């Protein structure tokens with residue numbers, strides 16, 4: 001009983017939402033652009049955030065887990081352990097654990113993402129020197145509101161900046177995927193985009209707190225113009241491949257063994273589902289849930305609950321409209337100069353579920369947007385769909401079970417790519433075969449067959 005109380009206290013007191021002002025916020029690397037622009041957004045608001053080096057601690061992550069955990073949980077655990085150990089070695093006696101806060105967001109069930117930060121707490125506690133490194137999170141349940149980790153006057157404004165920074169990172173990704181397969185000189189796109197990322201980080205840190213979004217859009221436009229000059233306009237268009245799947249695996253190149261570059265190497269042009277899609281989905285599902293609560297309160301004639309639900313309903317409506325408005329503005333800065341793919345609207349992903357015949361948003365998880373996203377790719381005439389996920393991931397396994405027979409019937413190449421950190425000898429062969437099928441489909445399409 002005493003032991004149980006001790007764990008409970010650790011999981012509530014050392015994992016929580018508390019003011020992070022003045023602490024070094026340690027952000028795990030996920031999407032290379034997304035994580036860095038998020039960290040710049042925190043810095044713009046005076047939080048010295050940094051993205052930790054990634055994948056160098058995978059052996060540690062595996063050592064302190066049983067093998068049943070989701071792969072992203074192992075990778076991020078390895079990142080934080082490795083970082084703290086290196087930091088302790090570097091600083092020696094000056095290392096002071098209470099100066100750091102580890103950032104591990106969460107979502108509610110039914111899958112296990114909500115438990116990563118608790119599990120990481122239990123492992124960090126095995127190292128007495130890391131017991132005082134607190135863990136903080138933002139949660140999907142309140143649409144990743146930062147009101148508990150920052151002073152109230154900053155929180156709402158920070159959230160807006162973080163959202164726009166996320167959409168900018170989506171656009172930068174889409175620029176890379178549109179330009180790199182057609183670059184005149186191999187390697188030029190990546191080199192240029194590294195430099196562009198640094199420019200955008202500096203700009204966010206300079207003007208982010210004043211939310212001078214025009215200054216961010218104008219730099220984005222300039223980056224897109226310069227990137228588009230790297231393309232050879234005479235190269236024929238390649239088969240387009242749409243990626244869906246678990247958000248960490250599909251955006252973390254080290255964990256997915258550089259899948260996008262591998263597909264490009266075999267002749268494809270790729271579009272991966274965006275980060276913005278997840279944030280819009282969270283707001284959309286919170287709105288759906290509020291509508292449900294409102295209807296129940298109406299039925300039961302409960303005025304107090306009815307008032308509460310109406311207010312929340314309004315708040316989510318405003319939030320969704322704001323997000324879509326900012327998303328459109330950000331994409332427009334790029335599409336004036338380069339024909340990158342636009343992002344899917346969550347409402348149209350829901351429609352793609354064919355009146356709930358394929359899946360239902362009420363079940364939740366990323367499966368809803370992945371299945372809807374794959375159907376959108378079909379609708380937009382993509383030549384293949386790839387499902388990227390951690391080995392044993394529940395929502396992605398559901399996606400695979402639903403999508404495989406449908407895409408087979410529609411004669412659209414489909415590839416499942418599960419990852420757990422091991423190198424699979426047949427992976428390259430599977431991608432090569434998949435791309436051969438995608439090229440055949442493109443040929444058929446071009447001939448109008």
Ligand code: SF4
Pocket residue numbers: 070071072111112113114246366390392393394395396
């Ligand atoms: S989405 Fe998949 S990988 Fe992520 S927590 Fe759920 S089961 Fe694990």
